[in-house]
Amino acid sequence: MAAAVAGGVGPVVAEAAAPGAGAETKAEVGAGAETKAEVGAETKAEVGAEAELEAEVVPPPLPGLQLVQQGAEACVFRGRFLGREAVAKLRVPKRYRHPALEERLSRRRTAQEARALLRCRRAGIPAPAVYFVDHVTNCIYLEDIAGAVAVQDHIESVQRRGGDAGSLLPLSKKLGALLARLHDEDLIHGDLTTANVLLRPPVEKLDLVLIDFGLSFVSGLAEDKGVDLYVLEKAFLSVHAGVETVFETLLKTYAATSKKSGPVIKKLDEVRLRGRKRSMVG
Numbered sequence: 127m128a129a130a131v132a133g134g135v136g137p138v139v140a141e142a143a144a145p146g147a148g149a150e151t152k153a154e155v156g157a158g159a160e161t162k163a164e165v166g167a168e169t170k171a172e173v174g175a176e177a178e179l180e181a182e183v184v185p186p187p188l189p190g191l192q193l194v195q196q197g198a199e200a201c202v203f204r205g206r207f208l209g210r211e212a213v214a215k216l217r218v219p220k221r222y223r224h225p226a227l228e229e230r231l232s233r234r235r236t237a238q239e240a241r242a243l244l245r246c247r248r249a250g251i252p253a254p255a256v257y258f259v260d261h262v263t264n265c266i267y268l269e270d271i272a273g274a275v276a277v278q279d280h281i282e283s284v285q286r287r288g289g290d291a292g293s294l295l296p297l298s299k300k301l302g303a304l305l306a307r308l309h310d311e312d313l314i315h316g317d318l319t320t321a322n323v324l325l326r327p328p329v330e331k332l333d334l335v336l337i338d339f340g341l342s343f344v345s346g347l348a349e350d351k352g353v354d355l356y357v358l359e360k361a362f363l364s365v366h367a368g369v370e371t372v373f374e375t376l377l378k379t380y381a382a383t384s385k386k387s388g389p390v391i392k393k394l395d396e397v398r399l400r401g402r403k404r405s406m407v408g
């Protein structure tokens with residue numbers, strides 16, 4: 127039936143271990159990365175358009191269960207798991223996908239999410255603890271970052287209150303430094319957006335937590351890191367108008383913090399150029 131993560135220690139709890147302890151090999155983790163063809167077959171827009179074709183979801187057996195969010199990829203529930211405040215992230219099967227492909231993608235994303243979260247916690251990168259991974263239902267049980275606000279919502283609320291880019295600079299520096307640490311661990315997030323970074327309460331402490339690692343993989347390549355930053359840049363500029371300098375500051379801090387930022391920023395420039403050429407050609 128279900129299997130526990132963290133080396134089969136039992137169902138609970140995959141807590142942070144000493145940095146570097148039991149690191150996974152690149153081959154092990156990298157082998158889980160999705161092929162471009164698979165990923166390309168379902169961009170977020172396509173997934174949104176096909177939302178009505180999602181199969182019915184059977185909620186996980188959590189006491190006091192509440193649906194937190196029905197996202198494009200997963201349903202997130204809040205409840206208690208063996209006495210702890212927990213969220214359960216359940217992959218939503220898509221009816222339009224062949225069942226075999228569906229099963230493979232869901233299984234892989236659940237495994238990738240669990241592995242990446244464990245890798246983060248080992249490296250001291252803030253991310254929810256993994257409590258349990260159910261490979262039968264492709265449901266992952268995580269520490270509930272209770273009362274957290276997504277960075278996206280925080281930026282919007284600062285802007286609504288009349289705050290300018292200047293008031294967001296401490297946040298962008300923190301995020302830039304956090305992403306530098308993530309990439310220095312050769313961890314590629316795969317879906318970086320301001321919605322996938324949470325702020326623990328109280329938000330003024332700027333206590334960031336990275337989530338949503340279902341598309342993550344391990345790579346030391348500057349190209350992969352550059353693309354990760356490019357995805358964030360596109361998402362950031364499309365969602366947060368008028369605070370472009372916030373992203374510039376983030377990049378500057380990333381460049382100053384990461385040990386290997388030179389080639390990454392060079393790749394980011396190349397990827398931007400490719401993006402511009404593509405949009406000119408149409």
Ligand SMILES: Nc1ncnc2c1ncn2[C@@H]1O[C@H](COP(=O)(O)OP(=O)(O)OP(=O)(O)O)[C@@H](O)[C@H]1O
Nearest residue numbers: 195197198199200202213254268269270271337338
């Ligand atoms: N560990 C957690 N603690 C608290 N809230 C969480 C946690 N994990 C996820 N959430 C909440 O659930 C939402 C969706 O989670 P997540 O981004 O992991 O799933 P998703 O289905 O991939 O979402 P989307 O498709 O919208 O990106 C988050 O924006 C956040 O509000």
Ligand SMILES: [Mg+2]
Nearest residue numbers: 197321322338
């Ligand atoms: Mg998300």
